[in-house]
Amino acid sequence: RKRHLAALLKNRRRRDVGDWTGHMSFSKTLLKWRVIGEGYSSQLSIDEQKYIFRLGFRMWSEVSPLEFQEDLHSPLEDIDIRLGFGTGRHLGCSQRFDGAGHEFAHAWFLGDIHFDDDEHFTVPNTGSGISLLKVAVHEIGHVLGLPHIYRAGSIMQPSYLPQDSGFEIDWMDRKSIQSLYGVCQGRFSAVFDWIRKELTPYGEVTVRFNTYFMRDGWYWLYENRNNRTRYGDPVAVPVGWNGLPDSGVDAYVHVWNRKTDAVYFFKGVQYWRYDSENDRVFANDSLGRSYPRLISDDFPGVIGPLDTAYYDRRDAHVYFFKGSQVFRFDVRTNRLAKSSPQRITAVFPAVVPGDHPVRNVDASYFSYTHNSVFLLKGERYWRVVSARDRRRKPSLPLNALLPHRDVDQQWFDICDVHSSSLR
Amino acid sequence: EKIFHSRDHSDVVDMNNIHQAEAITDKHTAQLFLFKYGFIRASDSDEVQSLAEPVSDTDDIFPLNLQEAGALSRSSRTELQNQQPEFISALREFQRVSSLPVTGVFDDATKAAMNQPRCGVPDQEEQPELTESNSISIQNHTEVMQNHNEVTPNSADVMQNHNPAVR
Numbered sequence: 001r002k003r004h005l006a007a008l009l010k011n012r013r014r015r016d017v018g019d020w021t022g023h024m025s026f027s028k029t030l031l032k033w034r035v036i037g038e039g040y041s042s043q044l045s046i047d048e049q050k051y052i053f054r055l056g057f058r059m060w061s062e063v064s065p066l067e068f069q070e071d072l073h074s075p076l077e078d079i080d081i082r083l084g085f086g087t088g089r090h091l092g093c094s095q096r097f098d099g100a101g102h103e104f105a106h107a108w109f110l111g112d113i114h115f116d117d118d119e120h121f122t123v124p125n126t127g128s129g130i131s132l133l134k135v136a137v138h139e140i141g142h143v144l145g146l147p148h149i150y151r152a153g154s155i156m157q158p159s160y161l162p163q164d165s166g167f168e169i170d171w172m173d174r175k176s177i178q179s180l181y182g183v184c185q186g187r188f189s190a191v192f193d194w195i196r197k198e199l200t201p202y203g204e205v206t207v208r209f210n211t212y213f214m215r216d217g218w219y220w221l222y223e224n225r226n227n228r229t230r231y232g233d234p235v236a237v238p239v240g241w242n243g244l245p246d247s248g249v250d251a252y253v254h255v256w257n258r259k260t261d262a263v264y265f266f267k268g269v270q271y272w273r274y275d276s277e278n279d280r281v282f283a284n285d286s287l288g289r290s291y292p293r294l295i296s297d298d299f300p301g302v303i304g305p306l307d308t309a310y311y312d313r314r315d316a317h318v319y320f321f322k323g324s325q326v327f328r329f330d331v332r333t334n335r336l337a338k339s340s341p342q343r344i345t346a347v348f349p350a351v352v353p354g355d356h357p358v359r360n361v362d363a364s365y366f367s368y369t370h371n372s373v374f375l376l377k378g379e380r381y382w383r384v385v386s387a388r389d390r391r392r393k394p395s396l397p398l399n400a401l402l403p404h405r406d407v408d409q410q411w412f413d414i415c416d417v418h419s420s421s422l423r
Numbered sequence: 424e425k426i427f428h429s430r431d432h433s434d435v436v437d438m439n440n441i442h443q444a445e446a447i448t449d450k451h452t453a454q455l456f457l458f459k460y461g462f463i464r465a466s467d468s469d470e471v472q473s474l475a476e477p478v479s480d481t482d483d484i485f486p487l488n489l490q491e492a493g494a495l496s497r498s499s500r501t502e503l504q505n506q507q508p509e510f511i512s513a514l515r516e517f518q519r520v521s522s523l524p525v526t527g528v529f530d531d532a533t534k535a536a537m538n539q540p541r542c543g544v545p546d547q548e549e550q551p552e553l554t555e556s557n558s559i560s561i562q563n564h565t566e567v568m569q570n571h572n573e574v575t576p577n578s579a580d581v582m583q584n585h586n587p588a589v590r
Contacts, residue, residue: 148544150520
């Protein structure tokens with residue numbers, strides 16, 4: 001026991017308490033967790049317990065820069081968060097449980113979570129009892145450094161409220177955890193609004209769109225009205241975009257005018273045309289040639305790999321970005337504009353001198369929500385001056401870039417999760 | 424659901440004899456609740472202070488809890504009940520944070536709230552002297568949690584647009 005205690009003291013989990021801001025927080029973003037061997041509940045199957053804990057950690061990972069990984073092999077003292085069930089005096093804990101009712105669990109900042117196995121814990125959406133998922137998300141919040149929060153809707157309320165069908169971490173709780181760990185940031189490989197036509201029960205054609213952010217092999221659907229991503233995202237690209245490469249895409253272009261309605265995805269030197277109605281890539285083009293095809297074959301003068309691209313309906317040109325240059329491609333004549341390629345700074349001049357992405361634009365994005373084009377690079381974006389802007393201020397040059405802002409101040413909580421928790 | 428442990432299914436776990444937590448029914452058990460969850464601070468009264476001495480690893484951090492109440496000597500239990508002012512102010516604080524009518528009286532609504540299943544982490548902690556972090560000035564952590572417009576002052580307009588209270 002002495003050796004074990006010495007080892008514990010020597011290898012005390014490296015838990016630097018950041019500058020004391022009232023609450024402790026982990027100083028790293030990848031956290032390992034494990035259910036203690038002797039700490040499984042006798043009421044739920046091991047798979048159910050693990051599924052629920054994995055989901056609980058994922059829910060926090062979806063709204064913060066933190067990532068969680070179950071670790072079954074490292075020494076116990078290297079595990080950041082240890083979970084276990086027990087009754088009465090349990091797991092060597094100094095606070096005994098009181099039996100069914102009242103205290104159902106407790107947690108220690110930056111440490112362990114114990115669940116009272118006298119309680120009737122249930123898996124999500126099954127009858128009465130205490131939702132283990134909701135309790136787990138609450139206690140994980142404590143371990144991450146959140147105190148009790150007395151606000152309707154907060155997951156950190158001290159008393160248990162029966163779980164409404166699908167509880168999620170709301171805006172204020174997100175800001176609470178982000179006040180400890182910062183907001184989610186990172187570059188995107190493509191951002192686009194995907195348009196689909198649908199028939200109403202009355203036979204009318206309605207047009208729907210959704211906004212998507214892609215980063216390498218993952219994507220999020222972003223709900224503009226709710227200022228957040230879809231619950232449960234990110235998802236692996238092949239899961240949602242049938243036929244696209246696992247590693248994601250460089251660019252998305254939707255050529256949409258009176259004669260044409262075509263969606264293209266570009267990756268490397270190749271491109272695919274996407275069948276929006278059947279939600280998968282086309283196997284062949286109209287001449288029976290199979291996709292993917294070489295970009296340069298069908299977009300003469302344009303050679304992949306590209307940084308990004310978008311279609312501008314005002315002048316019926318696709319703007320292909322590559323390095324510090326932009327290529328304007330006329331879809332009506334299927335030819336590059338005579339003036340192409342040009343410097344991005346020439347085609348998209350900066351309103352404020354020097355405030356410009358200059359080269360290597362990550363994503364160009366025409367947003368139907370904002371009726372504007374955005375150029376994203378790293379954690380910043382620049383909005384292209386729109387026709388409305390120029391009506392208000394005629395002095396603004398065509399396609400000028402307004403001063404940059406931070407991506408995470410316009411599109412909120414787009415967070416990675418650990419690959420092990422991808423569904 | 425029946426739960427069996429031994430292979431011959433002889434030890435049906437009787438869900439009825441699962442140990443039940445002691446209900447909070449009177450001022451005494453209410454006082455223990457308020458102490459356990461930090462509404463009655465250890466420093467509030469000397470008597471309570473002696474009960475909450477720093478504990479070694481093996482003892483409870485909260486020497487008072489619902490099972491062990493019986494173990495208290497009669498004299499300290501009555502003294503605990505005489506902590507009237509502390510008890511009332513702690514009760515009012517609990518009622519306030521629980522969105523109950525703040526009566527300072529151990530009424531039915533308060534009793535029901537105290538008997539709710541809940542997390543074992545204390546509500547009120549011994550807050551150390553809070554220092555101003557580099558970007559946010561925190562007077563009281565709870566205040567920051569409830570009013571996010573201050574967290575990122577430079578984007579207060581954004582927070583203003585997205586603050587659910589405004590939405």
